[in-house]
Amino acid sequence: MITTWEPAAKGVLRLPSGRLVRGRGLRRPLPEGPPPGFALYLLGREPAAVAWESRWLRWPDFWLPSDRAAAADALREAWARAGGERVEIACGGGYGRTGTALACLAVLDGVPAHEAVAYVRRHYASRAVETPWQRRFVARFR
Secondary structure (H helix, E strand, O other): OOOOOOOOOOEEEEEEOEEEEEEEEEEOOOOOOOOOEEEEEEEEOOOOOOOEEEEEEEOOOOOOOOOHHHHHHHHHHHHHOOOOOOOOEEEEOOOOHHHHHHHHHHHHHHHHHHHHHHHHHOOOOOOOOOOOHHHHHHHOOO
């Protein structure tokens, strides 16, 4: 049984370790293919229930997570689970909050913090990580 995403699937970021994480915008339809085994939703309000295991972080659009310790814990969980499960990270549009979270996963995966935003922009979406405070969040993430 395949437990990770297809490497060439749209919106899937390959981290240096080979872990695959799908980023997406929740305002768009669910992509074709298998559903995630675990999803981390980054929204200002609690999302609708889904058929897979998920975790919600209160993270208003264009801002930072309301609870940074909870965010660090959730991001570490997502990174660890991506080692053998289909993990999805999503926000409304799929760029700012999702890109910020993916850049933090890149840091956890060994990308230097000062290079993580560029890594995600190159391998996921050029619009990823939208605000200066999101870039600073990634630069300080450990």
